[in-house]
Amino acid sequence: MxxxxxxxxxxxxxxxxxxxxxxxxxxxxxxxxxxxxxxxxxxxxxxxxxxxxxxxxxxxxxxxxxxxxxxxxxxxxxxxxxxxxxxxxxxxxxxxxxxxxxxxxxxxxxxxxxxxxxxxxxxxxxxxxxKPEFIGLLVCGLTVTIGLDEVGRIKKGEKVLITASAGGTGHIGVQWAKQKGAYVIGMTSSDEKAKLLKELGTDRVINYKTENLDEVLTKEFPNGVDVIWETIGGEVFKTLFKHLAPKGRLIIVGGISGYKGDGFPDVQIPHLNTTLLMKNQTLSGLLLTGYSDLFPKYLKQLVGDVVSNKLRVxxxxxxxxxxxxxxxxxxxxxxxxxxxxxxxxxxxxxxxxxx
Ligand SMILES: NC(=O)c1ccc[n+]([C@@H]2O[C@H](COP(=O)([O-])OP(=O)(O)OC[C@H]3O[C@@H](n4cnc5c(N)ncnc54)[C@H](OP(=O)(O)O)[C@@H]3O)[C@@H](O)[C@H]2O)c1
Known part of the structure; x- marks a missing residue:
């Protein structure tokens, strides 16, 4: 007031x-x-x-x-x-x-x-x-663009899986990964959100409420997923890690399944170090505040992309x-x-x- x-x-x-x-x-x-x-x-x-x-x-x-x-x-x-x-x-x-x-x-x-x-x-x-769209570029836009580029090191033609892909962070990630020429797999919980994800160019939308995540990935992506944007934690993390491709990068961004409870869900993966070594895989954490030196560069591009309608927020x-x-x-x-x-x-x- x-x-x-x-x-x-x-x-x-x-x-x-x-x-x-x-x-x-x-x-x-x-x-x-x-x-x-x-x-x-x-x-x-x-x-x-x-x-x-x-x-x-x-x-x-x-x-x-x-x-x-x-x-x-x-x-x-x-x-x-x-x-x-x-x-x-x-x-x-x-x-x-x-x-x-x-x-x-x-x-x-x-x-x-x-x-x-x-x-x-x-x-x-x-x-x-x-324009209110600019607010989507801060925590969400910066995290997912810096994260996919700097931590995920996404490349043209790679398979990139985004969790919570219709959410504030995820839907910008889908568009960023598509712009980079990736094949994008988006996870979500409803047909309505799946429709939006298709409009944004998602190649394969997995509705994890109606489809079994593990079965879909086993059947349709037998060689694994190159980059995984992981924000859910717990069992989802474990299932996704199982499907990380050789030389794949899994980015630990959040653990929303635990936020209302004890916090970031703890995950135990047997033989983790051996698996990473034998498959040349990388597990990386990502907290946006550690990348503040990159904010001006990324914000400039993101603001420009919104103004030119290249990015839909x-x-x-x-x-x-x-x-x-x-x-x-x-x-x-x-x-x-x-x-x-x-x-x-x-x-x-x-x-x-x-x-
Ligand atoms: N590390 C960092 O610096 C950083 C920065 C920004 C965001 N993040 C993380 O990125 C994730 C997304 O954040 P956001 O603010 O953009 O939120 P958001 O994606 O707009 O909303 C959360 C979404 O998560 C999905 N979800 C899956 N399991 C859930 C559960 N158990 N409870 C509630 N939602 C669940 C829901 O989408 P579906 O129904 O489609 O599954 C929901 O819409 C969070 O984990 C957040 O902590 C991390």
């Missing part, structure tokens, strides 16, 4: 920001957060104040409320990884950014579930417009959810639960407020 005009003859007590505050450490997002109102103050000399228009929802939001990473767990703390909005004010030492510029904010301190947020200049990336504002679209801070809980239920298609986005 924002009442009045910023600092122009208005008492500071009239300027209120609504945001989410984590007040309990738990993976149950609804129980973890409270909606709170705080006074809106001018940015400090080295800060930028962003009026937040869209916030991106991420699978890992529940890991953050569980204090598994990104926070020391000292309550209360803020949450939300990605914001897209307009620069409202800049501190007097900030010369790199201008008021009125559309920008995205992404940093290692979560704070995006708020109507206004303060950021350091290096966390604020100018974008051409307030599918947004899920909750338009098909039972209680309707995600509008306002109050709706963030529903957005997070929508993603965690697996019902989302594409990137889940909250419209925080009008520009």
């Amino acid at each position: 924002y009442i009045g005009v910023l600092w122009d003859g208005i008492e500071k007590c009239c300027l209120i920001v609504t945001k989410l505050s984590v007040t309990k450490i738990t993976t149950n997002f609804r129980e973890a957060v409270n909606v709170v109102d705080v006074p809106l103050t001018p940015p400090s000399d080295d800060q930028i104040l962003l009026k937040n228009i869209y916030a991106g929802v991420n699978a890992t939001d529940v890991n953050i409320t569980a204090a598994r990473y990104f926070t020391d767990g000292k309550l209360p703390f803020d949450c939300g990884l990605e914001a897209l909005g307009v620069i409202e004010a800049v501190g007097k030492n900030v010369t790199t950014h201008k008021v009125g510029q559309p920008a995205i904010v992404f940093g290692t301190v979560p704070k995006a579930y708020a109507e206004y947020l303060y950021a350091k200049p290096d966390e604020v990336i100018p974008i051409p417009s307030l 599918v947004l899920d504002f909750g338009q098909k959810s039972s209680e309707g679209e995600f509008n306002g801070i109050d709706s963030v809980v529903r957005g997070v639960e929508h993603l965690q239920s697996g019902r989302n298609t594409g990137k889940v986005v909250i419209k925080i407020q009008n520009p």
